[in-house]
Amino acid sequence: MPSGREPARAVIELVASGFVELPDDLGPSDPLGWPGYDLAVAQATERTGERESVVCGVADIGGVTAVVVAFEFGFLGGSLGTRTGARIEQAFTHARERRVPVVSLIATGGSRMQEGTLALLQLQRIAGQIALTREAGLPHVAVLRDPTTGGGWATLGAGADVVLGLSGAQVGFAGSRVRPPGYSVTHQFAAGLVDQLVPPDELRDRLERWLKLLTTPAAEAPVPKAMGASTLPETGWDAVLRARAPSRPRARDYLAACFDWHEPINGDRAGGVDPGVLCGFGHRDGVTIAYAAQCGTATRPAGFRTAARLVTLADRLGIPVLTLVDTPGAANDATAEKAGAGAAIADMFTAIAAARVPITTLLIGEGGSGGALAFAAPDRMWVTPDSYFAVISPELAAAILKREQARTKETADQLRLRPQDLVELGIARGIAELDQAGQATAM
Structure with missing residues (x-):
């Protein structure tokens, strides 16, 4: 069952069917010339089979076509770098072109240190895509896996229309390495920052229900029938x-x-x-x-x-x-x-x-x-x-x-x-x- 540390494609397979990955042309990215960074990326690719920390594509979830953004935590802790931002931007753009919702399956430790402030700027890039998708009238559902911290929480997570949190996930702006661990999705729910706490084995059903709800509007709400008294009060x-x-x-x-x-x-x-x-x-x-x-x-x-x-x-x-x-x-x-x-x-x-x-x-x-x-x-x-x-x-x-x-x-x-x-x-x-x-x- 999905929590956060599973491979991105395994999580996608658990919640969706017919996944088709979006093509991209990502070249190498080492803007700061960080010692050993190229080797770390190569090792992450060998370990996970992925070229970046997010896998993006189109899939079917309960009969609704959606663009899926799934984080690969095994790739440098699901961190956000410049190529990550490019992939997420492409995914949201594709959703608007096809007029379909976005589902973000998040598991990230935050921005990638080896790319410095350029990595941090990806938060603005992602926020811009969220804003454009809102303006287009398309829904965005986020799933908070373990962990969801830093910029991933402060953009894709907290900025989604509907926020589902997997039970037991660590969720917060600061990760456990810069503050004591223990701030969980349960705390975020109690504070009104998460819409629902979802047991991992119920995630697929819950996503199917939400996507159906958000994509099948009625013309208007009918007047409900009265359920109580049947006569009018005298005074x-x-x-x-x-x-x-x-x-x-x-x-x-x-x-x-x-x-x-x-x-x-x-x-x-x-x-x-x-x-x-x-x-x-x-x-x-x-x-x-x-x-x-x-x-x-x-x-x-x-x-x-x-x-x-x-x-x-x-x-x-x-x-x-x-x-x-x-x-x-x-x-x-x-x-x-x-x-x-x-x-x-x-x-x-x-x-x-x-x-x-x-x-x-x-x-x-x-x-x-x-x-x-x-x-x-x-x-x-x-x-x-x-x-x-x-x-x-x-x-x-x-x-x-x-x-x-x-x-x-x-x-x-x-x-x-x-x-x-x-x-x-x-x-x-x-x-x-x-x-x-x-x-x-x-x-």
């Missing part, structure tokens, strides 16, 4: 109590009902994870829909940033988005403020406002102020019978208006926060799966 306070009921269906229930299967992404790529926000891509009737769902808790800055990352990625790949709104509001404690709550909320508002793909929103529970509105698509929000949306909670509204606590229910009515109120006010387009008789119906 504003009734609506609030329904939305806060512990037994009400939550985001996980809706996602399970909406999709045949789905794969999550993880984290905001800035060191944070909010377990109260679920983001990813789901397959339904043979096509893909992205999702960003609140789980009923106060949404933290990492949650907004993760959702904004999801919307931005889906938009770039032409995949429609479904958002599920359910939060009492944005987290506003000292920790959230320090983590940039306002800026994170702004990121989500902007991502939705800038999206060119259709975004469908379903309010499935509490819609608390701006923390909920940031997840909602303008003019494309539907509501369920057990939901409400308000500028602020009735309790806090009453307090701000200096009303007695006993007037909270009255305040809820005056806020006009019921599902039917939201439709009448033009805030929502309709009540999900509600027929004229007021009963929830199936899609």
